[in-house]
Amino acid sequence: MKRKYTLGSGFLFLLIAGVVGYGIGLGLDLLATGRPHFSAPVPSAFTILFAFTAFFFGIYGYRGITRGLVFQIAGTLAGGFLITGIRLLMGLQAFGGFFFTEPAWVLGGIVGAVSFLFGVGVMSDWVKWARGIDTPEFHEDEPGWEKYLGVSLDHKVIGIQYTVTALFLISVGGLFALIFRTELAASGLQFLVKDMSLFGQNGPQLYNTLMSLHGMIMIVSILLGISGIINYVVPLLVGAHDMAFPRMNAFAYWIAVPAAVLLLMSLVLGGFDTGWTGYPPLSAKAPVGMQMFFLGVFVAGWSSILGALNVIATVIRMRAKGMTAMRMPILVWASVATSIIALTATQLIGLSFQLVMFQRLLGMGFFDPAKGGNPVLFQHLFWFYSHPAVYVFVLPGLGVISELLPVFARKPLFGYRWVAMSSLGIALVGFVVWAHHMFTSGMNEYLRVPFMYSTLLVAVPTGVKFFSWVATLWKGKISTETPMLFVIGAIFVFLLGGLTGPPNATVSTDLHLHDTYFIVGHFHDTIFGGFVFPFFAAIYYWYPKATGRRMSEFWGKVHFWLMTPSFLILTFGMMRIGLLGMRRRIADYDPALGFDFTHLILTICGFAIALSVLVFIINFFRSIKHGEKAEGNVWNSRSPEWQVPSPMPAHNYEQPFEVVGEPYDYGLPGTKYVEFAPAKSGRH
């Protein structure tokens, strides 16, 4: 008899395993240190890992993600004990303040992540091929929700897996933000005080960890979010039956899960206090959580690189007949541009973090001035990825804006070629601007001027996009359903992000603005305008395609009208106090600066945004069953995916289509973008 899995049994298992894990962790900690630490890192780590795994066991059984997590825990312990055993034999210290020593945690982390991949089953086909066993080209998924918790090769399933994981991580990162935002509501330390201790950290240290993890978890969730949209939509837009490499596609998704686990483990293993940038020498001195953070980012980078490779291969090789470069949907252009950056730059952040990892483990003084190393070199390596990464985050979102605007304005996209080329232009210029993050870093001071010129050049292709969007709206027949509201919001917020950029790019004004809340407000504008708003727009827009139902319009509008004003006040306020002297990344601020009232307002706005996202998440899950049925061309779009019924069949289009016109010729009667081949008779 098939077992019935429910949320109830999930939470029951979560509770039991949490208690068991806490007991084991406390016991091990007691063995290693001789004293019980009730809120110490080791019991906390065991509690969280066990509870998380047991939850999936309760709702899903011992397969897929549950098996992966069990393998990851076993692998982490195996790797850790291996190093511990070797250290014992060598007569070195075997146990440290976090039960394992740092090298043991690092190897444990690596073995754990690899074990996860074997456990979840994403390597099974490759292992079989290596052993000479054939596997079928397609694996049929079972109907229902259970396929989302195991390995699927269907790009649509993987797209939804990415999207839901991104939403989960956005919630976690947002929760961290709410915690430290509450601490900032008034000057003086309120609850993250100096004499508290949680996960081996005092209040200001925990503040630093939460603030740093907020950054990196949000970055990973953005990378997963854009992968979600690209994975789901791009094969449909180009008329492919799947991505070019379905197994690699699944691999790229599943490797992000152990990466997220590693990142969250850094919180309990002593944390780290460097911000997401991890500048040495500070990162060379931080607790062992720093290493978990480095590993997590390193592993997540694989997801980004392999995903990008797949997108480029799919777009180059698998386009429908007649889809020439200049007839591709604009989102496909944006996806290619973003993938070029992700494929070629991500290595640098992995490399820079790996060098610090080696500096800590093996004493290699890459960035240690005492050994002839150079701390500023790290910043160059780091920003060579991390600046272009910003364009990885926003280009797909700008693509979504350009894709959706014509549908809701009922007009062609103004200057299609210019918009397409501006994506590539931003991507290419984006590679030569990294040092604008380092105007005060002590790098060669004359180099600052050419980097100022190159950075300001980004404004030109970005401006082309804005002008084209406005011209697309001009004389349209504009309707404002929820997806369009978020598109408008995205343009407005991204405009504010764009306009507040040049003062940071200009060296003289940046000398004042650098490392202040002005920067914090500026980049939250760019990320919300370039990713968050378009991400929500895309979900509201393609939700009927995936489920055959629409999300509630009413709650969608509540989401929009709650989030947008709160967010605008939040970033305007951040920029205001930043100009007046509020530094970034501080747990507390001088009451003499008089920022208490503004910070209180910002905290209230932060909670309002969280509430609006909660409204969205409830709407998202509720509409799966209760949404209004929407199986046809809901938005009256010319795009191929809307010419077939929703939800999309397993292998996409029953009949191939041919491109016979322009993608956005709204308002030109008698034209079509695609034409489907006639159905073959006798086919089921």
Place this chain on the structure above:
Amino acid sequence: MLHFVVVGILVIVTAILAYFGVNILWPLPLAASAQAAPIDWMWNLQMIAISFLFALIVVPMLYSLIVFKRKKGDASEGEHIEGNTRLEITWTILPLIVVLIFAYLGAGTLADTRRVDPNAMVVKVTGFQWGWKFDYPEYGISSNELYLPVNQQVLLKMESRDVIHSFWVPEFRVKQDLVPGRVTELRITPTIPGDIYKVRCAELCGTSHAFMENPVIVVDDAGFSAWVAEQQALAAGAAQTPEGRGQALSVANGCAACHSIDGSGGIGPTWFRLAGSEVQLVGGATITADDAFLAESIKEPQAKIVAGFESQQMPAYGFTDEQIADIIAYIKTLR
């Protein structure tokens, strides 16, 4: 055509309103250095451009949303306009020119903030976790407060003892990181006397980064000379007694950044009434804070850790035995 006229007028009106709005919403702090002037001039120019560009995009967008909104039941399509190459070239070339002009002006204002006065007074700045120390080599004094004479350029030669820090006094505008293993420079000419300023570390440097703020005091020439004389006299007097030398060492090494001298909380145990008191250690044991314990705690901070201070390690400082005795003598005076 009417649409363009209306939008054109609205753009100009909105741009002017936006510029005033920005000035109210985003004021700059007091400009108290010669270097602040070119930066504030540049900022103002940018705000003019930003206000105009904001209006240029937002006004036609909102106008379209209102005027070209689909009426209920209207199923017709918008006007079929695919693009306009001449327009595209215009809004590529014009912004390009504007951007180049702004970059040129940006380089010019940067040069203004770097203007060198060959007679600048040198102050050696040391940043450490978590505080600042200022040495005046011309006068042979050091202090945790940065005293500066008004209207005279000061050349800060900055070093870090541990991790990257960043020197920033918001009222002086300019900012420069302190990088371990090298000396970075910053030139400041304070223009307004006062004791309202603080140097605030702008680069995340660990646990107490938020509290790495030391006073900056700008005084007139007479005031500065008086302060120098006072400091020199104090230093000369202090050098005669062990507790005086201990206090000087404490200032030079920034001990108070972690160990308060008035009993308030900190990253490390307070020094107030510490000597001779009963101290609870990690693990439950208690010990009397006698000379031997204090000396050991300075030499080998990890040997015995006071309960409640497990999460932050104190670095080793490499004091000689005489210096340690001086510091202990100073600690004993704090009660």
